[in-house]
Amino acid sequence: MSLKKTLIARNLSRVRNILCIASGKGGVGKTLFSCASALSLRDFGYKVGLLDLDIHCPSCHIFLGVKEMRIIEDRGILPLEHRDIFFFSPAVIVGDKALPLRGGYVSEALQEIMSVVRWGELDFLVIDTPPGTGDVLLDIVRLCKDPKFVIITTPAKASVSAAFKTAKIVGDRALGYVVNMGKGPLDINLRYLGSIPYISGLDDEIEIKGIEHTAFYRYSTAIVHKIVETLQDTN
Amino acid sequence: MHEWLLAEGIIEEAKKRGWRKVKIKLGKLQGIDREILEDAIKRISATEGVDLEYTIEEVDPVLKCKVCGYTWRPSVDGSKLEEIHFLPEAIFCFESCPKCSSRDFEILQGRGVEVEPEEDAHSEESK
Numbered sequence: 001m002s003l004k005k006t007l008i009a010r011n012l013s014r015v016r017n018i019l020c021i022a023s024g025k026g027g028v029g030k031t032l033f034s035c036a037s038a039l040s041l042r043d044f045g046y047k048v049g050l051l052d053l054d055i056h057c058p059s060c061h062i063f064l065g066v067k068e069m070r071i072i073e074d075r076g077i078l079p080l081e082h083r084d085i086f087f088f089s090p091a092v093i094v095g096d097k098a099l100p101l102r103g104g105y106v107s108e109a110l111q112e113i114m115s116v117v118r119w120g121e122l123d124f125l126v127i128d129t130p131p132g133t134g135d136v137l138l139d140i141v142r143l144c145k146d147p148k149f150v151i152i153t154t155p156a157k158a159s160v161s162a163a164f165k166t167a168k169i170v171g172d173r174a175l176g177y178v179v180n181m182g183k184g185p186l187d188i189n190l191r192y193l194g195s196i197p198y199i200s201g202l203d204d205e206i207e208i209k210g211i212e213h214t215a216f217y218r219y220s221t222a223i224v225h226k227i228v229e230t231l232q233d234t235n
Numbered sequence: 236m237h238e239w240l241l242a243e244g245i246i247e248e249a250k251k252r253g254w255r256k257v258k259i260k261l262g263k264l265q266g267i268d269r270e271i272l273e274d275a276i277k278r279i280s281a282t283e284g285v286d287l288e289y290t291i292e293e294v295d296p297v298l299k300c301k302v303c304g305y306t307w308r309p310s311v312d313g314s315k316l317e318e319i320h321f322l323p324e325a326i327f328c329f330e331s332c333p334k335c336s337s338r339d340f341e342i343l344q345g346r347g348v349e350v351e352p353e354e355d356a357h358s359e360e361s362k
Contacts, residue, residue, distance in 0.1 A: 003350050006251065007244040076240035077321060093318050097328040100338050109324040112347070115244070116237065116321055 007115035008143050011076070014121040015049070017231060018147040020140055022170070024162025026131035028154050029180035029196070034128035035063045036211055036220035037150075038085050043221065044228065046123035049079060052089035053113075053140070054130040055106050056099060061089050063211060069095065076118045088117045107135040114143065133162075133169050141170060148234075149174045150227060151190065155182035164188060175230050178223055191230065194223035237320060238268055242275035245350050249287050254352040256288040262345040264296035266311065266320045290353065296345030300332035306343065307333055323347050 012018070021034040031054070038050040052060040061069060064082060069092045072078040079086035090099070090113060101109060119125060127147075129136050140147050149170045153163035167174045167190055176191030185192040196219040199205075205214045249257055261267050269291060280287050299306045309330050311319055318325035323346050331338045 002252075003241075003244050003248050003348065006248045007240065010244070010247070071317060071321065073237070075243070076237060090322070093322045094325050094328050099324065100327050101324055102339075102341075105324050105327070105342075108346070109322060112322050112324065116240065118240070 004111045004115040011118050015119055015125045017124045018144050019124055020127040020129055020147050020149045021152060022129045022149050022166050023152045024133055024166045025159045028152050028159055030152050031059050031128050032063055033152055033220060034126055035060055036217050037224050038126040039212055040221040040224040041124050042085050049086040049119050049122045049125040051125060051127045053110060053127055053136050055090055055109050058089040058091045060128050061091050076116045078118055103135050107139055110136055110139050133166055137169060147173060151177040152180055153177060154180055155186060160186055175227060193226050238271040239275045241348055242272055242279050246279050246285055248350055256353040257350050258353045259289055259291045260349040261291055261293045262347045263293055264345045265323050265347050266316050294345040297343040298340045299343050300337055301339045301341060302337040303335040305332055305334040
């Protein structure tokens with residue numbers, strides 16, 4: 001473990017901000033918001049990495065339309081360059097094969113990926129986390145230096161309840177929350193960062209035009225702007 | 236090469252902890268090239284002026300089925316090697332129990348790379 005911890009610290013040593021997109025529930029839009037956040041930060045002029053840590057079902061590459069997934073070796077693995085962001089996902093290694101891992105192995109896989117991928121200098125590393133409050137969330141808190149979390153939820157009660165639990169676990173590392181498929185703030189004791197309304201036909205629109213040309217992206221960009229301001233206030 | 240990254244990590248870890256002699260356990264599942272690793276340690280040590288003694292123990296992988304309890308030594312062929320080299324858990328994509336076909340198994344030994352002090356007399360931790 002200590003060897004991996006040393007390697008992880010090396011690989012993240014020149015990353016200025018680690019921004020994790022999290023929620024307790026699945027299907028609330030974490031992955032899409034993660035991709036949109038990385039692209040928005042790129043548009044703001046930052047050097048950005050996007051790491052998909054949904055070990056069981058990585059899907060950022062699908063939203064981003066990454067066609068060529070190959071391992072680039074250079075004293076470890078280099079992230080792929082796609083649309084002017086740096087990108088890595090477990091899918092780069094295992095493709096679309098099912099990865100039936102129990103909890104402990106999820107943690108091992110996460111540490112292995114983080115210890116082998118060399119990010120270089122980045123202003124932001126956006127991490128798409130899987131649903132739940134288990135190994136991945138706990139490992140990020142344990143292994144990354146000063147990670148910040150954006151909690152994403154829908155207005156559904158179950159989702160809000162899960163968001164609340166996630167916020168409890170990450171504590172003051174939570175920058176605030178985003179409401180997806182809803183309007184206005186909810187009863188969550190965190191900084192409200194903004195909302196994205198339900199957008200009909202979004203999947204098709206992404207497929208045809210790409211994320212950057214959707215209404216989702218316009219809303220996300222405004223929220224990411226607020227996230228950057230909040231980060232500057234807290235630093 | 237992955238081996239160079241590991242060598243850098245091993246040397247940094249040893250320096251950080253004040254270890255002069257270490258044991259490196261190489262899980263064979265990960266297919267680390269011992270010759271390249273040793274060459275990388277030698278070259279990085281020379282560049283950084285580090286005098287690190289080490290021994291290497293290679294550990295055969297052993298898997299155990301969580302359904303029927305059968306244990307076996309997997310053979311990892313070339314087509315799977317790159318995935319497993321970088322992510323040992325990729326073995327779960329390929330392997331299943333030879334007895335009951337379950338993909339629910341555990342890795343008993345031989346997974347990855349570990350480094351530990353072989354003597355504590357000069358370790359910072361023992362001071």
